[in-house]
Amino acid sequence: MAGNSQRRGATRKAGTKKGAKVGTGGHGRKSLEGKGPTPKAEERTYHKAYKKPVSAEKSATSGRPASGSSRSASGSRGGRGSSTHEIVSGRNSVVEALRAGIPVSTVYLASKLEADDRTREIISAAGNEGYPLLEVSRAELDRLTDGSVHQGVAIQVPPYAYADDEDLLDIAESLGQAPLIVALDGVTDPRNLGAVLRSAGAFGAHGVLVPERRAAGVTASAWKVSAGAAARVPVARVTNLTRTLQAYKQAGAFVVGLDGGGDVAIADLPYATDPLVLVVGSEGKGLSRLVREQCDAIASIPIASAVESLNAGVAAGIALYEVSRQRA
Known part of the structure; x- marks a missing residue:
């Protein structure tokens, strides 16, 4: 009960009472002066800005790559592409790349390779251009090409090297033809992009348009599936697909989307002989809402009820064939 509790309260111990403090007499003046101006990052031995040139200097004298630098194709695990190079594999893809005059840093041939017209052309082109030619084992080539x-x-x-979106229109103008461009909306599989490039090259499209984000780019897989068409058909990468479609429409092009349940069947594809942009959506989601709003028409490809949809490469090939047929 109150007044009888033996619990001690918050009492101050003797000698701990705070009062006026006597001056330091200059004892704390040194701590207020600081350590002077902060040295530059390159002068601080613990900073990465100091360590980077030191590491580069050591690698230059030792002949070894500096820590954190990009590896070459022969040193990268699995042969994956890096920011400094890409591996293109397959005889057709390699031949087309060499014919297109794409710069090549190294040519790899498997040991005991059975020669044919394509391999002889590859060896001849490598010799004429002075490209390094290396003979490697099958296992090493599997590793370089990621299997x-x-x-x-x-x-x-x-x-x-991606093209500019306006370059695709300029190519058609230089050929005196009505522009034919394929735009991909949300296609994330590079093999689908490669298939679209192959169809675009077969049916005379002037280029392919892809967004920068949430979309496949031109990788080794796309090169492989395109069977060399990636060397002939330019690909433009844009920040905003919707705005680019608007700009194409202002330039006089029509935009037709490919999607199930469209306004017209692919056999009655409108604007085929006019400047045309064919937009192909992803296999699962189809066209996005903003892209669909930019389309002057939506065309659909009749398929059996047992099949839900076609992938982007097949759909683009069918539509491009129809455009080519009407233009002929």
Whole structure:
């Protein structure tokens, strides 16, 4: 009960009472002066800005790559592409890349390779251009190409150089033809992009348009599936697909989307002989809402009820054939 509790309260111990403090007499003046101006990052031995040139200097004298630097194709695990190179494999893809004059840093051939017209052309082109030609084992070539079907041939090339979206219109104008462009909306599989490139090259399209985000780019897989068409058909990468379609429409092009349940059947594809942009959506989601709003028409491809949809490569091939048929 109150007044009888033996619990001690918050009482101050003797000698701990705070009061006026006597001056330091200058004892704390040194701590207020600081350590002077902060040295530059390059002068601080613990900072990465200091360590980077030191590491580069050591690698230059030792002949070894600096820590964190990009590896070459022969040193990268699995032969995956990096920011400095890409591996293109397969005889057709390599031949087309060499014919297109794409810079090649190294040509890889499997040991004991059975020669044919394509391999002889590859060896001849490598010799004429002075490209390094290396004979490697099948196991090493499997590693370089990340286990893809390389047919005993691969090349190391710089990263793909994307075109500008206006370049695709300029190509058609230089040929005196009505522009025909394929735009991909949400297609994330590079093999689908490769299939679209192959169809675009077969049916005379002037280029392919892809968004920068949430979309496949031109990788080794796309090169392989395109069977060399990636060397002939330019690909433009844009920040905003919707705005680019608007700009194409202002330039006089019509936009037709491919999607199930469209306004017209593919056999009655409108605007085929006019400047045309064919938009192909992803296999699962189809066209996005904003892209669909930019379309002047939506065309559909009749398929059996047992099949839900066609992938982007097949749909683009069918539509491009129809455009080619009408233009002929």
